[in-house]
Each structure stands twice: as C-alpha cells, then as structure tokens.
Amino acid sequence: MTRKVVTVSLSTPIDEIAALLEVNRARRVLVVNGERLVGIVTRVDLVRALISARESLPRAVSFHDDASIRREIIDALRTELWPSIGEADVTVTNGVVVFWGGYMSEQERKASLVLAEHIAGVRAIDDHRVPLDIAYAMV
Template sequence: MAMDIMTSPVVAVGPDSILDEVCDLLVTRGLSAIAVIDHGALLGIVSEEDLIHRAEIGTAAPRRSWWFRLFGNNTALAANYLKSHSVHVTDVMTRQVITVSLSTPIEEIAALLEVNRARRLLVVNSERVVGIIARADLVRTLVSARKSLPSKISFHDDASIRREIIAALRSEAWPSIGEADVIVTNGVVALWGGYLSEQERKASLVLAENTAGVRAVDDHRVPFDIAYALV
C-alpha cells in the first residue's frame, strides 16, 4: 500500500514563497519536487520539470512571430510567459497533481504513474498531504522484495517441477505451448513445439527459469510458420 512505500513528511512551501526558496530546497536536500501547501490544503507541486524552461538560463519558449501572436492562443502564451519569468511559486507550480490515499495498492500506484507519464504522486489523508511517492520508491520496493525472496531449492523432483511450469503457463494468457511440449529430466527443462512471437519465446523461458528446482532450460521450439511449413 501507499503508506508502506511513501516518503514522509513531505517537504513543502507556502503559496507566498518565491522561486529562490524552492530552488534552495531542491538542491540542498537532493529533492526532485516540493509540494505547495496552504494551511494543510494541497495547491500544487513544483518539480524539476517546472523549472526546465526559464528566462534566467535562456531556455524560455522563444518569442513568436507577429502572426502567431495575433492568431495564437492568448491564454496559453501568457501562461507560458508566467511560468518562465515569474518568481512566485503559485505561477510556476503545476496545479494538476495526482493523489492517492494511504491504502492505495502498489499496483494501482504504478498504473497511475505510467498512464499519466508522471514521475511522482502525493499521498493524502483527510485532504492533508502525508507523503510522496516517486518512481524511485517503486524501484526500492522491488529491491527489497527481491532480497526477501526465498532461495531456490537445490533439488526438486522432475514431476513437481513440470507441474509448476504447466500451472504457471495456464495462469497466463500469452503461451501457445502445450503440456506435452514440456519435459523435465534431472532438473533440466526441455521445451518443444512452436511459438508465435520472439517475445512469447523469451517470456516462457523466463517462466521456466524462475521455477524452483530448474537447473537449465533447453529450447527446441521453432516459430509456428516454420513448424507449419515442415508439416
């Protein structure tokens, strides 16, 4: 859940803060984003992405031609100028912030980050910001999970290895390999038959390799188009 992987407390500034304060916090604390909070209420977030296009470093959007200024979107042009020239946090921050609750599952958090192409999201409880989760937090969770995995059993009888592989194949939607195409001898898995794609071939190899007791995998399969041509 979110409460298990979030970073807390969240470093934040108020709506009256200026850009210098935010930059100092980002640099001195090694952060990538800072929340903007007013009396506990989340207003927005200032991240590294918000500071990429700034007039001070010559990366602000170039001035448009008179034709574009005449027929372009006045609101968007003015907003871009504010973001690249203003020193007020409320002008620079991003107001659309993804939030989750303390009990939001990790898989939902990963999906939100991916779908929204976001680098982080905030955790709220009773409308108060209580934590922040970045992509790096998911990586750290992965590292911890892998370290806690039980070590592979050095010996497993061939019949149980085969049953586990077949059960794992059945639980997935992508395999085209049949039960008869899986043979296990002395911990060595032999895969026969065909496959529809290179991605499927590699995925089934990983599935077999990750099965407890497997010593090696011998892949004798061929692409289905070749298999059909040989019939």
C-alpha cells in the first residue's frame, strides 16, 4: 500500500489535480470531504475530462471574404472542361454567390451550382443565367 496518500478536496481545480498526479507520479488521487473519502480521480478521468471539454468548445469558423470565395469559384471553374461561364459572370456579396450570363447545358448549370455550394464560406447561391442557344453561342 502507498504510505504517501495524495488527497484533494471537492473544490480543488482540475489543473491542480493534474499537477499533483505529475509531481507525485501518482496514478490517482483521493477526493475527501473533511476526513471522509468521497471519490477517486485517476489519470484516465483527467484525459476524459480534457476530451469532453475540447468537444464542447465551439468549432473554429474559418472566415472567407467575398473576394477569396469568388477567386476560389473561378479557379475551380477553370479546371473544368465544360464551363461556358466567364469571370465577370460570378459575383459574391456577403457570402452569396450570384451567377449571371448563360449556360450551354442543364448539366453544366447544375454542376456549377454544386461546385459553388462546396466552397467554404458560401451562404447561398442565386442563379440568374439563361440557357444559350447553340447557334447563338457560336456567333
């Protein structure tokens, strides 16, 4: 049995308990209320508490300004073989993407909407494009 018993009170902060475990190279500390044993805190308990505390913290929100959102959409559209949309045909205001101009096919229109939806910071999409007639597009 251990002769040097490490004890804490009910009001001992968790960081002090962790320090006691480290300094004393103990695996557990006894929690007492007066002279009465009311619990035990182990290293595993501390790890669980840290994990729980971390999970309850709000997730970091990455901020994407309108210019960087627009740039990311334009760059993503440039990598596709199908877009008939030009740089001037995309605007972003307060995270709302607006497409202007025309599109060659319904598949192209839908694909560009999905592409924009997956860009971080996009809050909504307004599509004001119209279908282009093939004959008109070649003129």
